[in-house]
Amino acid sequence: MSSASARRDAASRASGHRKGPQRPDLRAVREGLPGPERALVAEYERHLALERGLSPHTVRAYVGDVVSLLGFLTAAEDGDRGLADLDIGLLRAWLAGQRADGAGRTTLARRAAAARTFTAWAHRQGALTADPGGRLAAPRAHRTLPGVLRADQADELMQAAAMGAEQRDPVALRDRALVELLYASGIRVSELCGLDVGAVDFGRRVVSVIGKGDKERTVPFGVPAAEALTTWLDAGRPELAGPKSEQALFLGVRGSRLDPRAARRVVHEAVAAVPGALDMGPHGLRHSAATHLLEGGADLRSVQELLGHATLATTQLYTHVTVDRLKAIHDRAHPRA
Template identity: 70%
Template sequence: MARTRSAEPRRPDLRAARAKLPERLGTAVDAFERHLAAERGLSAHTVRGYIGDIVSLLGHLAGSADDATLAALDISVLREWLSAQHAHGVSRATLARRTASARTFTGWAFRAELLPVDPGPRLSVPSKQRKLPAVLRVDQAGSAMQASAVGAEQGDPVALRDHAVLELLYATGIRVAELCGLDVDDVDRERRLVRVIGKGDKERAVPFGVPADQALGRWLSAGRPILARESSGAALFLGVRGGRLDPRAVRRTVHDAVGVVSGAPDVGPHGLRHSAATHLLEGGADLRSVQELLGHATLATTQLYTHVTVERLKAIHDRTHPRS
């Protein structure tokens, strides 16, 4: 089944919107961007998300008065901005994210003495609808791995890479950005551990099993040398032109592999992450260990997977118990 896109309106080009800001507001955006990247160590993708939200907010502020300054950013402006977003059909989940971005920005601006008071704590976060993530069953995940293995048996370097990517994603539950950031030296095949740099530059070691190790071995010996160029550097996974593998290529790989499995939900790399966590819990892993493996900052995030497991158990009970 084809995915349906959100009805949320397309955002204007960030660069163009940023250029329209008055210089005094644009300077604040530049400083906030440096803070996010250098002091908080956030990824380029996360920083871009924050900056897009703040450019939208400050664009709204600039439109409220010709001589608007950052000091005029108060609770009423924040609420007017969110109200306008809601009126244009922005989802509750996106509103919650933009609210969090605004609160992060006003907190930073207050500490930097760019705001006389911090209005952020007075801004309530819209409640999000809690949706359980789509996950593969164990047999469906196995079928997806097997489908990619068939292609790899032909010896094509891209097929070898894709099979290793799928096996490692499912074996470890790491994020797609973490996978694409791996270097060859991050993999310890003797101990079957991979060193991952996660959100906030936090490092963790994640184990992987024999199938992933075998797929990695074939990729490193027979696939990577063919795609590698002098400019490839130390990247573990390479694109067809020899550069570091792009997350978009990983998403296509996962969708293609899962797409051939009958009855499987349409999941991407994050769906494999959800599936890995769910299968670990169903297999008896404790919640704290799964939290460490996934690199979650709080246990509350990991607890979402317990709901997935409970829903599965209820479904099995309904199908099989004589008095269900």
């Protein structure tokens, strides 16, 4: 098989033209890119990670979108194209192919943003004579939030976690502390798994969190979370700790720092034990915490600071949730609704 044919095959798999529910093999697409494009991707990846300081997750997402774009570009049936051939028509054709493969509005908006960021950078680097991404538009993403727990369901969740920890099993003690802290603080699961023991200040009942863009913020937590954390540190963590533990606050069963995927499983399983609760992971607890704070009278600025949102507009989404819930309650309860 020729190199061009190999690239077409890999790019086809990455863009969705494949049989079965396989995930796009972007690694194969990247390895199949021509040398100059592959080197440019590596340079762009370093730029995102080192110069812009983006999180590994964000870097992977941006680089994956760029690899998909370049794979599409260099796998043309009518002859290979290079980066120099990239124009607004090809950018739109790439997005159209993504849409035909079932990508939603939110995904298309993210990929368009990734393409614009890349072409602007490539133009500054001299790899493109013009920036075609500046003219690229995409459907506005739907800014929606998943369902949240009711306050009584959140209370049931915490009670169930506490009951599970009564046997003093170290994993159960960890899971209780994990669920309590996620709901009490509204922090992200990546932030939670990145915490060290020293980040927790029990005297002031706050935790120091490193969020997106390596920005540090101080987040408060309540008495129940403090009690769960204390029990975990006194009776649970020492049972799991080992040479790989270092200073990590939450540990996996083998003693290393808890992986976010394991934390998500813990939350999904815990929420599943609450009758009538929607299935959700750590992000659902984050949404629930923000919604309950606003329903309890907290102001938007305070919630923005607690959640670590860069803009108030993101936090304002939660007001839509609370208003919608109030309308639903009004419709059900008011005699003249």
